[in-house]
Amino acid sequence: MNLIALGCLAATIAIYMLTKRFYQKVPKLYFTPLLLTPAIVVLSLVLSGIPYESYHEGTHWLSDMIGPATVALAVPLYKNMAVLKKHAFTVLVSVMSGAMVAILSSAWLAKELHLSTEIMESLAPRSATTPIAMAVSQLTGGVPTITALFVLMTGLLGMLIGPVIIRIFRIRNDIARGVLLGTSAHTAGTSKAFEFSSISGSISSIAMILTAFITLLITPWALQWFL
Known part of the structure; x- marks a missing residue:
């Protein structure tokens, strides 16, 4: 995993944690992490010019956890x-x-x-x-x-x-x-x-x-x- 991919992973987790904390303080529907996090990530990728391939290389395992998370229910x-x-x-x-x-x-x-x-x-x-x-x-x-x-x-x-x-x-x-x-x-x-x-x-x-x-x-x- 290169530094860009690793940075994307760290940034995604950090953005989610920050938006979750913000949502706990301001519990409005439009501030939910499931809506706000993707919006911030997409905007960050567009502004930084980082290709999706590099982002996916570092963060694909997060989507791979959908299965185990479902089982945890x-x-x-x-x-x-x-x-x-x-x-x-x-x-x-x-x-x-x-x-x-x-x-x-x-x-x-x-x-x-x-x-x-x-x-x-x-x-x-x-x-x-x-x-x-x-x-x-x-x-x-x-x-x-x-x-x-x-x-x-x-x-x-x-x-x-x-x-x-x-x-x-x-x-x-x-x-x-x-x-x-x-x-x-x-x-x-x-x-x-x-x-x-x-x-x-x-x-x-x-x-x-x-x-x-x-x-x-x-x-x-x-x-x-x-x-």
């Missing part, structure tokens, strides 16, 4: 197992409905906007986590890199809009909050759900995982309706 799931068992049917039906709506509405919108079939197939799995969404995109004929961008946009928008919806409709139930954020905004939504409560975060985790599996199973079949 099993800890709060285990701690709230009694709640999960009690509301298993409600969570399952809600997540299935949300995942199917996300897939079908994405494909329908792409068709109505006269986007190419390739873009439609890239957009459809956007509500799943990045690894699953990219795999589904590749399976159906989409472009995984474009899908990754749609997944990122979905997560950030869901994380920003979800709490607003919760506040407007006065959703106080931890189960409902968790399902809403986990189904619509996957990892980013789950991060926000844990800010409400451990139960909301745990439900959001299981909703995120279920959404990924449902997306994997349903997307290839659902897209046939629009092709």
Whole structure:
């Protein structure tokens, strides 16, 4: 690893820690680290002229940790197992409905906007986590890199809009909050759900995982309706 790549790694971690500390002092949605950190990193790369290849060389292992981080969500799931068992049917039906709506509405919108079939197939799995969404995109004929961008946009928008919806409709139930954020905004939504409560975060985790599996199973079949 060269000095530029190492510097990019150190800078990315430092920026995240600073934005997280700032968010704790000023807890506004638009100051969340998941939104502010990428913006600062992108701006820094553009101003410094550092190519993405050099940045990726030093920081790729951070994205490689998505898998282990997802597995680590099993800890709060285990701690709230009694709640999960009690509301298993409600969570399952809600997540299935949300995942199917996300897939079908994405494909329908792409068709109505006269986007190419390739873009439609890239957009459809956007509500799943990045690894699953990219795999589904590749399976159906989409472009995984474009899908990754749609997944990122979905997560950030869901994380920003979800709490607003919760506040407007006065959703106080931890189960409902968790399902809403986990189904619509996957990892980013789950991060926000844990800010409400451990139960909301745990439900959001299981909703995120279920959404990924449902997306994997349903997307290839659902897209046939629009092709």
